[in-house]
Amino acid sequence: MPPGSLTILPVPGLPEIERAADLAAMIAEAVELFDDDVVVVTQKVVSKAEGRMVEIDPGDPAAKRRLAESEAVRVLRRRGDLVITETRHGYVCANSGIDLSNVAEGRAALLPEDPDRSARRIRDGLRARTGRRVAVIVSDTFGRAWRRGVVDVAIGCAGIRGIVDLRGSLDALGRQLVATEMCLVDEIAGAAELVMGKASGVPVAVVRGVDPAALGDGSVAGEVVRPCSEDLFR
Amino acid sequence: MPPGSLTILPVPGLPEIERAADLAAMIAEAVELFDDDVVVVTQKVVSKAEGRMVEIDPGDPAAKRRLAESEAVRVLRRRGDLVITETRHGYVCANSGIDLSNVAEGRAALLPEDPDRSARRIRDGLRARTGRRVAVIVSDTFGRAWRRGVVDVAIGCAGIRGIVDLRGSLDALGRQLVATEMCLVDEIAGAAELVMGKASGVPVAVVRGVDPAALGDGSVAGEVVRPCSEDLFR
Numbered sequence: 001m002p003p004g005s006l007t008i009l010p011v012p013g014l015p016e017i018e019r020a021a022d023l024a025a026m027i028a029e030a031v032e033l034f035d036d037d038v039v040v041v042t043q044k045v046v047s048k049a050e051g052r053m054v055e056i057d058p059g060d061p062a063a064k065r066r067l068a069e070s071e072a073v074r075v076l077r078r079r080g081d082l083v084i085t086e087t088r089h090g091y092v093c094a095n096s097g098i099d100l101s102n103v104a105e106g107r108a109a110l111l112p113e114d115p116d117r118s119a120r121r122i123r124d125g126l127r128a129r130t131g132r133r134v135a136v137i138v139s140d141t142f143g144r145a146w147r148r149g150v151v152d153v154a155i156g157c158a159g160i161r162g163i164v165d166l167r168g169s170l171d172a173l174g175r176q177l178v179a180t181e182m183c184l185v186d187e188i189a190g191a192a193e194l195v196m197g198k199a200s201g202v203p204v205a206v207v208r209g210v211d212p213a214a215l216g217d218g219s220v221a222g223e224v225v226r227p228c229s230e231d232l233f234r
Numbered sequence: 235m236p237p238g239s240l241t242i243l244p245v246p247g248l249p250e251i252e253r254a255a256d257l258a259a260m261i262a263e264a265v266e267l268f269d270d271d272v273v274v275v276t277q278k279v280v281s282k283a284e285g286r287m288v289e290i291d292p293g294d295p296a297a298k299r300r301l302a303e304s305e306a307v308r309v310l311r312r313r314g315d316l317v318i319t320e321t322r323h324g325y326v327c328a329n330s331g332i333d334l335s336n337v338a339e340g341r342a343a344l345l346p347e348d349p350d351r352s353a354r355r356i357r358d359g360l361r362a363r364t365g366r367r368v369a370v371i372v373s374d375t376f377g378r379a380w381r382r383g384v385v386d387v388a389i390g391c392a393g394i395r396g397i398v399d400l401r402g403s404l405d406a407l408g409r410q411l412v413a414t415e416m417c418l419v420d421e422i423a424g425a426a427e428l429v430m431g432k433a434s435g436v437p438v439a440v441v442r443g444v445d446p447a448a449l450g451d452g453s454v455a456g457e458v459v460r461p462c463s464e465d466l467f468r
Contacts, residue, residue, distance in 0.1 A: 001241070002243055002244075004243075004244045004246070004429055004436075005241060005242060005243045005244065005429060006241070006242040006425075006428055006429050007235070007239060007240070007241050007242075008239060008240040008241075008242075008425075008443075009236055009238075009239045010236075010238045010239065012238070076466075077466040077467070079466060084466060091380075092379070092380035101405040101409065101414075102405045102406050102407055102409075103407075104407070105409070141414070141416075144378065144379075144417075145326070145378075145379045145380075145465070145466075145467035145468075146325075146326035146379075146460055146465060146467065146468070147387070147417065147420070147458050147459070147460055148396075148397055148415065148417065148457065148458050148459070148460045149396070149397040149415045149416060149417030149420070149457075149458060150414065150415060150416060150417065151416070151417050151420050151421050151424075152421065153381070162382075162383070163382055163383040164431075166431075171335040171336045172336050172435040173336055173337075173338070175335065175339075180335075180375070180384065181382065181383045181384060182375075182383060182384060182385070182427070182431060183378075183381065183382065183383030183384065183385050184428065184431075186381070186383070186385050186424065187385050187386065187424035187425060187427055187428055188428065190385075190420065190421035190424045190425065191240075191242075191421060191424065191425035191428060193416070193421055194240055194418065194421055194422065194425060194444060194445070195238055195239060195240050195443075197398075197400075197416060197418075197445065201406040202238075207428075209242075209428075209429075210428060211428070211431065223382065223383075224381050224382050224383060225381070225382070226380055226381055226382045231379070231380060232311040232313060232318060232379075233311070233379035233380065233467060234379075234380070
């Protein structure tokens, strides 16, 4: 590979994830990892492994909305049975991130209680099994204000900084850059979706070649979630 | 490369871009392209090539804000000299996308007049020079509501669909997916930034391995820009 390039590998062949599944063991079995790899795991398999499934009445069209409201600390907008909420993690998303696709009929997947902790557990498990120093991102699919369509973003991370702060570094003309805080974990989560989306049932991808300067302690809760007090749009 | 994987290559070695520069010729010179490659070009070099540079008083701290307001159709929020605006293209972003980094002192780069058209021109130029059928995305760095940090998104595209609509397709359990309209062009723009950000002065990247189902006619203006009338947050 040319220097500076990046590779994204889908990790197919994982079994259906049940409660208490050891995701790290399954991933370590399915793919060879190297130091500085970033392993992206979709929220749904994390939620399944962590037993974050609840029952929902498939015959009640308002059941999802009521469940979403019960998972929210704040409802920002409503349109029909869609609610845009702020979750207790501080994410703003549709229906508190509750998901009915790729789960059994009559069941719904809630978000992990603490996705940064979920990411740390998987990272530690991968380290123990492979000896490799990898980063882990837990991703989910969110809509956005002002733009159509959804993209995958990071809801938890470990071993990688949520935001890489380029303030104070110089641009190509030697002038100081101002306020260029790149949210690399969101870009990586979206990049991973590009290989996951091609085939359904691929909930894990490996991103190889991420700038090592981005690797280190980080969290989505502490870095990426924007507190309401500094948000111009809440 | 394993099947289903994706590679992102930075394109270094482009000269400093001047007004009327032939970007397609420069890119074709700098990198070997293949059918179905997606070439991501940052807004700044497109704006420079299209002569979208204006003078700005470097001693006046409010000059950028005034220029941003003159480029806006609507000001959504203000904080000090920062304005969040809606541009005439329909993008919602900081300071109407006006950029003072990596441009000469006393100059500011405006957004291209029609970034979809810019993308089409570059795609057509690459086709003429290389014979390859490639897609082109013009990217820019935008902030987001609710989440800290900035990410690269698509402001124009050609040869690729802005949104890939998975509504009506089936999930892995054979149930119908609802409203999964992925904004692949934004995910690709962000992915490309991961290799551009590592070294300053790399304004172009090639993304190889994008799902061919995403390739075809598309535009950011027609697909990704959310009209104010359907936006819950304007």
